[in-house]
Amino acid sequence: MAESNFVELAKNAKAASKKLASISTEIKNKVLLNIAQSLENNRDRIFEANNKDLKEAETLVKNGELSSSIFNRLKLNENKMRDMIKGVVDIYELDDPIGKILLQRELDTGLVLTKKSCPIGVLGIIFEARPDVITQISALAIKSSNAVILKGGKESANTNRVIMEVIQTALNEVPEFPKNVLTQVFSRDDVAQMLQQDKYIDLIIPRGGNSLVKFIKENTKIPVLGHADGICHIFVDESADLEKAKRVVVDAKTQYPSACNSVETLLIHEKFSGKDKLLEAVKQAGVEIVFNPESWHKEYSDKILSCKVVSSLDEAIEHINEFSSGHTESIITENRENAEIFMNNVDSAGVYHNVSTRFADGFRYGFGAEVGISTNKTHARGPVGLEGLTIYKYTLQGYGDIVEDYAEGIKTFKHRDLL
Amino acid sequence: MAESNFVELAKNAKAASKKLASISTEIKNKVLLNIAQSLENNRDRIFEANNKDLKEAETLVKNGELSSSIFNRLKLNENKMRDMIKGVVDIYELDDPIGKILLQRELDTGLVLTKKSCPIGVLGIIFEARPDVITQISALAIKSSNAVILKGGKESANTNRVIMEVIQTALNEVPEFPKNVLTQVFSRDDVAQMLQQDKYIDLIIPRGGNSLVKFIKENTKIPVLGHADGICHIFVDESADLEKAKRVVVDAKTQYPSACNSVETLLIHEKFSGKDKLLEAVKQAGVEIVFNPESWHKEYSDKILSCKVVSSLDEAIEHINEFSSGHTESIITENRENAEIFMNNVDSAGVYHNVSTRFADGFRYGFGAEVGISTNKTHARGPVGLEGLTIYKYTLQGYGDIVEDYAEGIKTFKHRDLL
Numbered sequence: 001m002a003e004s005n006f007v008e009l010a011k012n013a014k015a016a017s018k019k020l021a022s023i024s025t026e027i028k029n030k031v032l033l034n035i036a037q038s039l040e041n042n043r044d045r046i047f048e049a050n051n052k053d054l055k056e057a058e059t060l061v062k063n064g065e066l067s068s069s070i071f072n073r074l075k076l077n078e079n080k081m082r083d084m085i086k087g088v089v090d091i092y093e094l095d096d097p098i099g100k101i102l103l104q105r106e107l108d109t110g111l112v113l114t115k116k117s118c119p120i121g122v123l124g125i126i127f128e129a130r131p132d133v134i135t136q137i138s139a140l141a142i143k144s145s146n147a148v149i150l151k152g153g154k155e156s157a158n159t160n161r162v163i164m165e166v167i168q169t170a171l172n173e174v175p176e177f178p179k180n181v182l183t184q185v186f187s188r189d190d191v192a193q194m195l196q197q198d199k200y201i202d203l204i205i206p207r208g209g210n211s212l213v214k215f216i217k218e219n220t221k222i223p224v225l226g227h228a229d230g231i232c233h234i235f236v237d238e239s240a241d242l243e244k245a246k247r248v249v250v251d252a253k254t255q256y257p258s259a260c261n262s263v264e265t266l267l268i269h270e271k272f273s274g275k276d277k278l279l280e281a282v283k284q285a286g287v288e289i290v291f292n293p294e295s296w297h298k299e300y301s302d303k304i305l306s307c308k309v310v311s312s313l314d315e316a317i318e319h320i321n322e323f324s325s326g327h328t329e330s331i332i333t334e335n336r337e338n339a340e341i342f343m344n345n346v347d348s349a350g351v352y353h354n355v356s357t358r359f360a361d362g363f364r365y366g367f368g369a370e371v372g373i374s375t376n377k378t379h380a381r382g383p384v385g386l387e388g389l390t391i392y393k394y395t396l397q398g399y400g401d402i403v404e405d406y407a408e409g410i411k412t413f414k415h416r417d418l419l
Numbered sequence: 420m421a422e423s424n425f426v427e428l429a430k431n432a433k434a435a436s437k438k439l440a441s442i443s444t445e446i447k448n449k450v451l452l453n454i455a456q457s458l459e460n461n462r463d464r465i466f467e468a469n470n471k472d473l474k475e476a477e478t479l480v481k482n483g484e485l486s487s488s489i490f491n492r493l494k495l496n497e498n499k500m501r502d503m504i505k506g507v508v509d510i511y512e513l514d515d516p517i518g519k520i521l522l523q524r525e526l527d528t529g530l531v532l533t534k535k536s537c538p539i540g541v542l543g544i545i546f547e548a549r550p551d552v553i554t555q556i557s558a559l560a561i562k563s564s565n566a567v568i569l570k571g572g573k574e575s576a577n578t579n580r581v582i583m584e585v586i587q588t589a590l591n592e593v594p595e596f597p598k599n600v601l602t603q604v605f606s607r608d609d610v611a612q613m614l615q616q617d618k619y620i621d622l623i624i625p626r627g628g629n630s631l632v633k634f635i636k637e638n639t640k641i642p643v644l645g646h647a648d649g650i651c652h653i654f655v656d657e658s659a660d661l662e663k664a665k666r667v668v669v670d671a672k673t674q675y676p677s678a679c680n681s682v683e684t685l686l687i688h689e690k691f692s693g694k695d696k697l698l699e700a701v702k703q704a705g706v707e708i709v710f711n712p713e714s715w716h717k718e719y720s721d722k723i724l725s726c727k728v729v730s731s732l733d734e735a736i737e738h739i740n741e742f743s744s745g746h747t748e749s750i751i752t753e754n755r756e757n758a759e760i761f762m763n764n765v766d767s768a769g770v771y772h773n774v775s776t777r778f779a780d781g782f783r784y785g786f787g788a789e790v791g792i793s794t795n796k797t798h799a800r801g802p803v804g805l806e807g808l809t810i811y812k813y814t815l816q817g818y819g820d821i822v823e824d825y826a827e828g829i830k831t832f833k834h835r836d837l838l
Contacts (some may be wrong), residue, residue, distance in 0.1 A: 018740055022763040105785055111774065113784060120796045121766065202796040223642065223797045244819030251821035321437055343814045344441040347540065352815040355530065358822035359815055365532060366524055366834035377539045377621040378642045379798040382813045394801045395762045396771040396778055400663030402670035403777035415785035 001185060006193040010122070010149065010200035012180040017121045017147035019178035025096040028142055031174050032092040035142075038170035039085050039135065039163075049162035050076045050131065057155050066155065069258070074129040074156050084132045087369070091139040094368045097386045098145050104419040108411060111398045112418070117390045119145040121202040124194045126216060128208035129153040134163050137205070138182050140369060144389035149201065150184045151191055153208075160184065195220035203389075205372055210299070225388065227375040229325035230260030231299050232357040235267040235316040235342065237333035242274035244354050245332045246281040249305075251356040252330070254285050258301040260373060261328050261360040265296060265306040267316045279307070296323045313338050317345050324348055326375040328360040328382075349375055349382035420604060425612040429541070429568065429619035431599040436540045436566035438597035444515040447561055450593050451511035454561075457589035458504050458554065458582075468581035469495040469550065476548075476574050485574065488677070493548040493575050503551045506788070510558040513787045516805045517564050523838040527830060530817045531837070536809045538564040540621035543613045545635060547627035548572040553582050556624070557601050559790060563808035568620065569603045570610055572627075579603065614639035622808075624791055629718065644807065646794040648718050648744035649679030651776040654686040654735040654761065656752035661693035663773050664751045665700040668724075670775040671749070673704050677720040679792060680747050680779040684715060684725040686735045698726070715742045732757050736764050743767055745794040747779040747801075768794055768801035 001009070039046070057074055060066035076084075103115035123146050127133040134150060141148040152160040164184045171177050185194070194201060195216065204224045206213045213228040234252060236245045252263035266282075266289075268275050279289060288304045295306035296319075310316045320329050328350035331342040339353040350360045360383060362370025367385030374380050380388035405411040420428070458465070476493055479485035495503075522534035542565050546552040553569060560567040571579040583603045590596050604613070613620060614635065623643045625632045632647040653671060655664045671682035685701075685708075687694050698708060707723045714725035715738075729735045739748050747769035750761040758772040769779045779802060781789025786804030793799050799807035824830040 018764060018766055021766065022760070107778070107783065107785065217640070221636070221640075223795075225797075241819070247819050247821050251823050255821070255823050255826065339816075341441070345437060347437055347440065348812065350813045350815065353817065354819055355815045355817035356821045359526070359820070360813075364526065364822070364825070364832065365813070366526065366832065376642075377810050378644075381810050391796050391800050393767065394769045394779075394784070396769065396774045397758075398772065398774035400660070400666045400773055401778070402666050402674070402775045403783070404670050404674050406783070407674065413783065413785065 001187060001190050001193065003193060006185070006190060007197070007200075009183055009185070010197045013122045013147040013149055013183055014200045016178045016180040017119065020145040020147060020181060021119055023145055023177070027174060027176050028096070028145070029092055031142055031171060031177050032088055032139055034170040034173055035135070035139065035167050036085050036088040036092070038166050039088065042162075042166045043081060046081070046159065046162055046166065047076060049158040052158045053156050060155070070129050070155065074131070074159075076131060076159065080132060084135050087132070087136050088139045091143050091369050094143060094386060096143065097390050101419060102392055104417070106414060106416045106418055107396075108401070108414050111396070111401050114395045114397070115392050116395065118393050120389060120391050121146065122200055123148045123389070124197075124201045124204045124222065125150045126191055126194070126204065126206045126208070126212065127152055128212060129155040130207070131156045131159040131163055133207050134160055134184075135167070136369075138167055140371060140386060140389060142181070144386055146389055147181045148183070149194060150182070151186070151194060152184070154186070154188075157186060192219075195222065198222045207372060223379065225374050225376065225380060225384065226372050227260060227325065227327060229299050230262070230327045231264045231297065231323060231325040232261060232327050233265045233267060233320045233324055233329040234263045234357065235310075235313075235320070235329070235331045236269060236272055236278065237313065237331060237335060237338055238269040238271040239335045239338070240269075240272055240274070240332040241334055242277060245274065245278050248330065248332055248354065248356045249278065249282055250285045250287075252358055253282065253287050253305050254303060255356070255358050257303050259358065261357050262301070263305065263330075263357050264299050265308065265323065267308050267310050267319060269313075269316070270309050270311050275309075299325075313341060317342060320346050320348070327373065328352065328357045330355055330357050349373070420606060420609050420612065422612060425604070425609060426616070428602055428604070429616045432541045432566040432568055432602055433619045435597045435599040436538065439564040439566060439600060440538055442564060442596070446593060446595050447515070447564070448511055450561055450590060450596050451507055451558055453589040453592055454554070454558065454586050455504050455507040455511070457585050458507065461581075461585045462500060465500070465578065465581055465585065466495060468577040471577045472575050479574070489548050489574065493550070493578075495550060495578065499551060503554050506551070506555050507558045510562050510788050513562060513805060515562065516809050520838060521811055523836070525833060525835045525837055526815075527820070527833050530815070530820050533814045533816070534811050535814065537812050539808060539810050540565065541619055542567045542808070543616075543620045543623045543641065544569045545610055545613070545623065545625045545627070545631065546571055547631060548574045549626070550575045550578040550582055552626050553579055553603075554586070555788075557586055559788060559805060559808060561600070563805055565808055566600045567602070568613060569601070570605070570613060571603070573605070573607075576605060611638075614641065617641045626791060642798065644793050644795065644799060644803065645791050646679060646744065646746055649681070649746045650683045650716065650718050650742060650744040651680060651746050652684045652686060652739045652743055652748045653682050653776065654729075654732075654739070654748070654750045655688060655691055655697065656732065656750060656754060656757055657688040657690040658754045658757070659688075659691055659693070659751040660753055661696060664693065664697050667749065667751055667773065667775045668697065668701055669704045669706075671777055672701065672706050672724050673722060674775070674777050676722050678777065680776050681720070682724065682776050683718050684727065684742065686727050686729050686738060688732075688735070689728050689730050694728075718744075732760060736761060739765050739767070746792065747771065747776045749774055749776050768792070
């Protein structure tokens with residue numbers, strides 16, 4: 001897309017976002033149900049478009065230009081279609097995150113400050129070959145009154161195009177809903193342009209592999225919500241219970257090895273007597289164990305586990321704070337004090353005690369929907385629910401109040417909380 | 420400072436921040452009182468250093484290399500010294516923002532998720548000639564358990580150096596308090612290096628004029644908390660009360676014209692009958708009024724006011740959303756519905772009704788201390804208190820819990836809130 005066209009598109013999204021800010025929960029929910037219905041009614045059309053993408057992708061896989069894991073993610077089947085539609089209905093059922101009163105304070109008699117949640121504005125979403133991301137992000141954006149510009153992977157372009165058409169038809173059936181809330185772009189060049197529009201786009205959410213996220217973080221001044229690496233650790237302390245250690249480590253490595261919350265490095269206290277039995281159990285589960293300092297910053301996303309023997313809790317904490325990506329870490333110990341020290345001093349979004357790292361997930365946390373998992377140190381951290389797509393504004397209601405009265409001591413602030 | 424030295428310094432600050440994360444409220448408060456005491460005991464030394472700076476600055480002012488307003492901000496007097504010390508005591512008195520439980524949820528029996536506030540990590544502060552920023556930011560950082568690297572203006576280098584020495588002496592008297600929590604750097608080159616340390620510095624807070632803030636935002640990938648421009652608007656609606664309009668506009672423009680929350684553009688509804696009387700009152704207050712579209716994006720910081728006549732509430736809202744810096748805007752109206760529409764649709768940190776824009780301030784909002792005012796759309800917006808220097812982490816406490824049990828349907832999540 002020509003630069004001027006992209007700017008125009010971003011401007012329109014911004015204008016739509018201003019209109020969205022005052023849209024009612026009822027209209028948003030009506031739109032969400034309409035989308036679910038429209039997806040249901042157009043299953044065949046969507047499968048057809050997906051088959052077209054799959055055919056083209058098959059050739060790429062044969063030529064070694066596309067991995068089979070990407071191919072699998074691209075493929076829609078009955079189950080995925082059902083989950084996709086259910087995901088929209090789930091978001092319909094969640095509380096509206098907008099307009100929540102977070103603070104209400106009388107600064108002085110009749111001078112009332114209110115802090116209220118409101119949308120962020122325009123989201124830029126860049127995702128790889130997972131067509132269900134469109135419906136999920138569109139629904140999340142609508143529920144949180146944000147406009148969104150989506151750029152999907154080229155492998156799923158046909159599927160993405162048809163899904164967006166189906167969604168737009170559903171939106172058009174609700175005339176009160178503003179135009180230009182959802183926009184899709186397709187070219188690689190559009191990504192570069194999106195990353196430059198810090199005047200119109202308020203938050204970028206990348207949904208994809210490390211290299212995509214890293215590239216985005218390196219190339220934009222817009223805040224980015226997400227995580228590049230997922231290098232999670234488990235520390236098995238001196239006093240760990242062997243059975244818990246075995247269960248948790250095997251689950252964290254093998255339950256879904258390519259997930260970002262899978263464990264990558266196992267630290268074992270040198271005085272833990274169950275060390276050999278633990279390692280034996282991990283190997284039995286089909287996991288290759290690597291003792292090599294060069295593996296400490298590796299995310300295998302596979303049944304391979306880095307391992308290091310440490311001489312103290314402190315050494316474990318220091319190792320984690322040095323090599324972790326700040327995602328999720330767990331300590332296995334029967335010593336409560338050590339668990340406390342670990343959870344206080346490890347600087348990651350999730351710090352667990354006697355639990356598998358695989359629990360780091362918005363649905364498991366009970367958020368109802370997940371925007372993504374963030375390793376940022378500002379705004380939102382860990383699994384992010386709808387709340388992560390909101391910010392707040394302050395309203396102040398008075399009767400001609402001026403600061404001069406307070407500066408001159410004619411009036412004084414009361415600061416009485418009303419909530 | 421050589422690049423390798425700066426990296427070392429930033430690394431040490433990061434290491435200090437990890438130790439700070441588990442420091443008790445008692446120790447932090449002890450340190451804060453010690454600092455206040457130490458400043459009190461070293462008033463003469465600080466004034467002496469400040470006189471040295473003032474002497475050098477005087478020559479610069481004479482040669483036209485330094486503005487007299489910067490000279491005034493540089494100058495410490497008895498009042499400013501008292502406020503500086505009082506500011507530290509005020510922060511001592513505030514609640515500890517760290518370790519607050521924000522959510523506690525039983526995911527399943529005996530599997531408890533806790534969301535707890537924690538420090539961000541390392542702050543980078545870049546400020547101009549206001550030596551009181553050092554004591555304020557140091558106290559805020561200590562209370563919120565963050566480490567900080569400070570870079571002040573070169574005009575106040577002597578004052579800054581002595582104040583930091585006094586603070587460090589106070590810190591050293593509390594052996595439990597970690598080393599390297601506060602570091603000061605001095606050269607212009609250090610700013611460039613600070614902006615590059617996104618591995619070690621988590622948040623940059625600029626305290627100074629537009630050009631400083633703009634430069635910083637343009638040149639770093641680290642999140643920046645603050646605002647560049649402060650282009651605030653007042654819209655006087657058709658049904659405005661003339662007396663309220665006069666009071667509010669005059670206060671917002673003249674009470675402290677160089678403040679970021681002063682009004683810069685006045686929008687008047689064409690059907691507002693009091694228009695001439697309002698403008699007359701504003702002129703009487705010594706304000707120059709400019710009717711010129713080129714002035715719409717200007718921040719005068721002086722007794723000059725841009726003015727535009729608009730034909731509707733919508734036009735006023737559109738003008739503001741186009742030209743505002745997203746700081747603070749006010750509507751003067753007796754029409755409650757119009758006030759609601761204005762406050763919902765204007766996308767700024769503060770949206771007021773019948774109130775002067777000058778109220779946008781952390782102390783006036785009752786936050787007890789102010790980190791700065793943010794026009795960001797993520798993390799923190801508007802006047803930011805101590806809370807803006809915190810983020811959160813999730814702890815999960817269990818007994819060997821694994822995800823496989825839930826994936827296989829052996830167990831199901833309960834998601835029962837405990838708080």
